[in-house]
Amino acid sequence: MGMMPQELPVNTLATRIRFRSMAISGAAFRRFWTWGTSRAAVWPGTREADRFGSFGGGSLLCFPWDTLLNPQAIHLGEGTLIGPHVVLSAGWLPDQIEVDAHIVTIGDRCLIGRGSSIVGHESITIGDDVWTGHHCHITDMNHGYERADIPISQQHQAPRPVSIGAGSWLGHGVIVLPGATIGRGVTVGAGSVVTGVLPDHCVAVGAPARVIVQLDEDR
Numbered sequence: 001m002g003m004m005p006q007e008l009p010v011n012t013l014a015t016r017i018r019f020r021s022m023a024i025s026g027a028a029f030r031r032f033w034t035w036g037t038s039r040a041a042v043w044p045g046t047r048e049a050d051r052f053g054s055f056g057g058g059s060l061l062c063f064p065w066d067t068l069l070n071p072q073a074i075h076l077g078e079g080t081l082i083g084p085h086v087v088l089s090a091g092w093l094p095d096q097i098e099v100d101a102h103i104v105t106i107g108d109r110c111l112i113g114r115g116s117s118i119v120g121h122e123s124i125t126i127g128d129d130v131w132t133g134h135h136c137h138i139t140d141m142n143h144g145y146e147r148a149d150i151p152i153s154q155q156h157q158a159p160r161p162v163s164i165g166a167g168s169w170l171g172h173g174v175i176v177l178p179g180a181t182i183g184r185g186v187t188v189g190a191g192s193v194v195t196g197v198l199p200d201h202c203v204a205v206g207a208p209a210r211v212i213v214q215l216d217e218d219r
Contacts, residue, residue: 037063037084053101056080056108061088066117073099073120077108077128087117107166112136122159127166133190138162138176165200185215 040063042048042055049055052071056078061068066087073090082088090103104120106112107128116132118124119139126138140162144155160179164170168182171190176182180194188194189205198204203213 040064052076062086069094070096070099070103073101073103075102075105077106077110079108080106080110080112082106082112083114083116083134085115086112087119089117089119090121092121106130113172120162123161125162126164127168127184129167130164130169132170132174133172135172136170136174136176138164140178142178185217 042061042063044055044057044059048061048068048071053073053075055076058079059076059081061076061082062084064084065082066085067089069089070091071088074088076082088104091099100122103122104118104124106118106126107130109129110126111131112118113132113134113136115134116136117138118126119137119141121141124138124140141159142157143152144157145152147155157178162176162178162180164176164182165184165186167184168186168188170176170188171192173191174188175193177193177195179196181197182188182194183198183200183202185201186198187203188198188209189203191207192205192209193207194204195208198209198211199214201215201217202211203215204211
């Protein structure tokens with residue numbers, strides 16, 4: 001077994017110099033990483049932002065991102081923050097020529113959490129003031145499984161539009177599947193899977209997500 005930290009030979013001059021060197025180089029790397037990620041982020045007026053269908057004022061796409069596919073079909077409103085390690089995907093293939101101009105639309109003042117993925121083929125619409133936790137997945141298409149003679153990876157269902165209403169909140173790890181419609185002001189509990197329609201101003205949890213609280217819109 002290796003030595004515990006308190007058992008390390010820290011009293012020798014060589015060890016103290018080595019640890020001091022590691023601390024300095026580590027701090028320098030952290031400063032460089034912080035500087036680099038802030039400079040590599042995408043904001044209005046940058047070349048990367050100009051590739052989007054639209055990129056609203058005050059919005060920010062954090063670096064690094066995992067995938068950015070066909071941004072010309074992706075639209076961001078104003079004051080929206082897209083966290084790091086996200087997937088923003090529109091269409092089927094990189095640099096797809098014939099791709100609809102509006103596949104993924106994200107409204108104003110939204111927050112898309114770290115590690116989330118938004119994968120659109122036909123239409124994903126996210127309203128204003130929608131926030132998500134980390135690692136949420138939103139898609140308008142899924143794999144098919146009906147044919148036994150073809151691998152599931154080669155079967156595809158037809159895309160079905162997805163809509164998330166203004167002011168809603170998706171907890172950590174929520175999955176929104178094709179055809180889902182989430183109303184305005186909806187809270188979806190962490191880890192839930194949304195497959196159908198959730199009405200305005202409700203709380204829904206589970207897989208598939210079910211309404212457990214219906215709020216009075218007038219309150």
